[in-house]
Amino acid sequence: MARTTTSIDLALQGGASHGAFTWGVLDALLEDGTLDFAGISGTSAGALNGAVLVTGLARGGRDAAREALHDFWRDVARANTCFDPFSQPQGGGPLWDAWTAPMAQAWAHWTRAFSPYQLNPFGLNPLKDVLERHVDVEALQSAKGPRLFVVATAVHNGRPRVFSGEALSLDALLASACLPYLFQAVEIDGQPYWDGGYSGNPAVWPLIYETAEADVLLVKIQPLERPATPRTAFDIAERAAEISFNTALIGEMRAIAFVKRLLMEERVERGRYKDLRLHMIADEEELAKLPAKSKLDTGWDFLQQLRGMGRAAAQAWLKRHRRDVGVRSSIDVGREFLGLD
Numbered sequence: 046m047a048r049t050t051t052s053i054d055l056a057l058q059g060g061a062s063h064g065a066f067t068w069g070v071l072d073a074l075l076e077d078g079t080l081d082f083a084g085i086s087g088t089s090a091g092a093l094n095g096a097v098l099v100t101g102l103a104r105g106g107r108d109a110a111r112e113a114l115h116d117f118w119r120d121v122a123r124a125n126t127c128f129d130p131f132s133q134p135q136g137g138g139p140l141w142d143a144w145t146a147p148m149a150q151a152w153a154h155w156t157r158a159f160s161p162y163q164l165n166p167f168g169l170n171p172l173k174d175v176l177e178r179h180v181d182v183e184a185l186q187s188a189k190g191p192r193l194f195v196v197a198t199a200v201h202n203g204r205p206r207v208f209s210g211e212a213l214s215l216d217a218l219l220a221s222a223c224l225p226y227l228f229q230a231v232e233i234d235g236q237p238y239w240d241g242g243y244s245g246n247p248a249v250w251p252l253i254y255e256t257a258e259a260d261v262l263l264v265k266i267q268p269l270e271r272p273a274t275p276r277t278a279f280d281i282a283e284r285a286a287e288i289s290f291n292t293a294l295i296g297e298m299r300a301i302a303f304v305k306r307l308l309m310e311e312r313v314e315r316g317r318y319k320d321l322r323l324h325m326i327a328d329e330e331e332l333a334k335l336p337a338k339s340k341l342d343t344g345w346d347f348l349q350q351l352r353g354m355g356r357a358a359a360q361a362w363l364k365r366h367r368r369d370v371g372v373r374s375s376i377d378v379g380r381e382f383l384g385l386d
Contacts, residue, residue, distance in 0.1 A: 051371050052081045053260040053324075054252040055191075059089025059222065059242050059290070060266040061340035062121075063332065065348040067094045067264045068114050069355020070326050075107040077363055080370070084256035086194040086207075086248050088241035091264070092221040093117070095193050096180045096213075102191065103184035117179040118352070122345035124171050170228055176215050185213040194251040196241035197221045200230050205244035205293075207251050242267075242290035249297045253319055260370050264355075265327040267291050269382070272333065283337030298382040305378070323374045324366060325381065328358045 057067055071094060074080055082102075087095035094114065101113030185193050188210075195208040197220035208217035220231035220238035230237035241248070252261055267290050275281045301321055307313045308320050331354055339347070366375035379385035 050079050050081045051260070052083045052258055053262050053370060054084040054256055054258045055082055055086070055095070056247045056249050056252060056261055056263045057085065057087040057091030057095055058246050058264060058266045058294075059087070059091045059240070061090055061224075062343050062348065063266045063335070063340050063351060064090025064094055065118055065351035066266050066328070066332065066355040066358075067091060068118050068348075069352035069357075070264050070359040071098055071114060071355075072111050072352065073356040073359035073363070075111050077359075077367075078107060079363075079367065080262075082191040083258045084192045084194065084252045086196070086251050087221070088196045088245060088247040089222040090266075091247050092193075092195040092218055092241065093176070095195070096176075096185055096218055099190050099193050100179065100181040100184050103181060103187065103189070113179065117175070118348050119345065120175050120178060122343050122348055124175050125343055170219060172222065173215060173219060176218055180215065180218065182214060186211050192256065194248065194255070195221050196245040196248045197223070197231070197233075197238040198241055198243040200225075200237040200239055203244065205241065205248055206238065207248060209251065209255070242286075243293070245293045245297075246290045247294070249294075249301070253321065259319055260322045260324065262324045262326065262370075265325055265329075266332060268329055268333040270329070270333065275337075279338060280336070283340075287337060295382050298378050302378040302383060321374070322370070322372070323376055323378060324362070324370065325376045326355075326358050326362045328354055 060066075067090065082098070085095040085098065087093070097113050097117045098110050101110030104113070184190060192209060193213060195213060195217050196205050197208065197217065198204070199206055208214070208221075214233075216231055216233050219228075220233060221241040223229075223231050223239050225239045230239055232238075246267065247263075249261060249263075252258070267287055269291055271284065271287075275284045301323070304313075304318050305320065308315060308318060362375075369375040
């Protein structure tokens, strides 16, 4: 007897190598097999996961998608420099341990003091080669599978641009993952773009306006809270970036909470606005224990650890909230994102 499936949208946050947590979440959801994906909005590593997921589904369904995600992240580990073109071989140890060495601290200073146009004048990006091996652009542009929405930030005006349909390309994915202190801006149609996290991490509004589904599942990997106050220049910069990357999402959640309140109080006409049912898979407590600099660690052991965390979080969510899909939201937006009781 065939299993009953429910269609949902996915909103996938970015966070460099911490995107392997999202890999684990997607692996568990695909293994469960009771959810279909209609729309996928992704930023940075979330966009990469979304593109590989769509490619795998097009090539052979859920099992092929699981294999595609595994092979992509294995290749990221082999390439080593996908999220930091200046990183050095790790020698099998956790990257953040190496940062206590004076030379590593000095290198971190150099990447902040000099731009990638000075340190990497030829604009080399190892991530491009990895994407060429694992992403089928025709599958992304096709109307047959899940619709993919990729967000990048326009450098000239600071606005988000959503790439979808025929506009999707490897350059759009590279733009969405372009941290400006590490990579040169990616030019598309004569316009330079930086990481989409600055303007939407991820952007929920494309799923509101461009798909029919009312259920949106957010996979969140950027901690809203960290217990410690950063002290080093690197940690301060990384925490500031983390806060910045969550700001756009918090703004969207504030607007969604406002509309849901208007609908609940019947102050707006039902049917005019989509009454979203929001869900979230995260592990704020465990991810917040990892230093921000660990987002540059692409060691295979670390990526597998993150995958395991994501699988466990997804399995716990499925057990607790799978029955809520199609019926009700399983998170309180005001409490989770706005600090409201």
